[in-house]
Amino acid sequence: MYKLSVITVGILILSQFVSAQLKIPAVYSNMSINSDNELSLKVDSFQIIVKTIDPVYRVDDFDQAWEDGDKGLVFNSAKKNLTGIMYFGLIPYGDSKHPQPVFRRSVQIRNGKSAIDIADVLRGRYDMVAWEKSGKAVLGYRVLNTRGTIIYNGVIGFKYEDKFLVDLTILEGPFINMLTSSGTTISFRTNKKVVSSIFVDGKEFKDVTETFDHEIQIIGLQPDTKYDYRVEYGENSQEYSFETAPNGGSRKPFVFGYASDCRGGVGGGERNINGHNGYILKKIMALSSMKSLKFLQFTGDIIGGYSLNEEDIQMQYTNFKRTISPFACYAPLVVGMGNHEALINTFTEPKKDLWISVDKFPFETESSEYIFAKNFVNPHSSLESEDGAKYDPDKKNVDFPSYKENVFYYTYDNVAMVVLNSNYFYAPSTRYIPVTSGNLHGYIMDNQLAWLEKTLSKLEDDEHIDHVFVTVHTPAFPNGGHVKDDMYYGGNNNYRPYVAGKPVKKGIIERRDEFLNILINKNKKTVALLTGDEHNYAKLKLEPDTEIYPENYPNKKIKLKRTFWQINNGAAGAPYYAQEKTPWSDWLSGFSTQNALVIFYIDGKSVKMRVVNPDTLELVDELILR
């Protein structure tokens, strides 16, 4: 009897512990934890269970698989059933501005094991980095599965001391982030925990503690100046350069770029490097470098995403960052969120063909917003979350995901870029939002809209700023592929988010109109809305007589008071969409399903745009905005 009650108490404590771990945020509805401690959703009269799957690959299955060896490095992955092929070669740092591996040979991976023969294969006339003299070098390697799909692009350093030893290696980066007129934050990841330093202009900036993920703030620099920098990690170093921004309001000519949607395409090879189109993305990065873009804004759908676990989405982010590393060490690539940056809980009942997804929780440690912030170094704004909005079900606790690093703004000289997130607290299964609650694809929620209004008004009063660009993944006016959603939903205003089982007050088109009113009518410095989601390039002229409503639209209408542009560029590598008929089709031009990089030329009060195909380098479109 005594034993039984101990077991019962034990089970009770355990179930409370598990329940405490799986606390359901008050913003969701119809979810519960069943007696087996599974997260469950009530749909009609069914209870359906959340799907849990083990990750297929983990970043550490590759980054941490390396061991010392006599003839080279040994690959011994924790993923014992990994079978495939590995290509490898040396990376000639210092030989080019953008160092990349020169793949030289391939080896089979069986049962998670392989080995790279450096001593025989990469010596003599193939030793283009002179490791035989220096005793060290860095290898690039690429793992393909048995179907020939690229699953990982990795790097690993080695040193030779009678045998080949795994060396301290920069796995991704360095990246230039949050560039200002007096400094920047440089981030990178190493394969071992270490205190690293960055030397700029004779000064040393270093990590506070040993870490894998380095984020080092560089301060006290002169504006509009090129600085060489050296990253020192252990006995190793790499050298690059960056240019500080001019002082705000200098009004010197400069160029920046815009694109989105480089998630994986079809066609095999580098068009899908486990989540992103590495082929087009690399071409965009190379073109950006050639055109000396001061920064590249990239608003969403950088990966395939929609992952059920953190390890899977992390693999995709890591591969993306590896592709941009040789370029983003010189100038910032600033990433915003789209719908594909989704880490989700999916409730499923395959027999009834039910797949119902919501933003994963706990929000603080497992949401799409959390993993995005963990992967990128973006400014923190004053906007915290949707907590405290009218629909907040619990005023005492924070029940929403964070806006940290996914909604923010930054400036460069006389330009401001405001980055929004219309996939915050995103529930992908639109039909089931009334059941689960969650935000609608394309909807800017109340607190975010209020923050936008406040931010634009602040920029309107800033004498250094002449041009404000606002960017959000989903177009206010979709034209091909997403007319049925984005900020239009085929003209049906009934679509809206639900919070704690209740619909919010404003429907999607009412919210779009409030957004447009702030963007166009209440502010004068705003030039263009930069969007993506639709995998095409297109420009839309919005002017007072542009038709923006469906026929017989029953609600209040707004009048646009001036000319404004929506520039859509979701043509960075995801599969294309064709053009569809909309009320505003007559105001649309330049529609193209070619891959595109939009380049803005800022010269004082003037704003011009040229759109270039990064694959063929042909001119796709051009426009004078101001």
Ligand SMILES: [Fe+2]
């Ligand atoms: Fe999208």
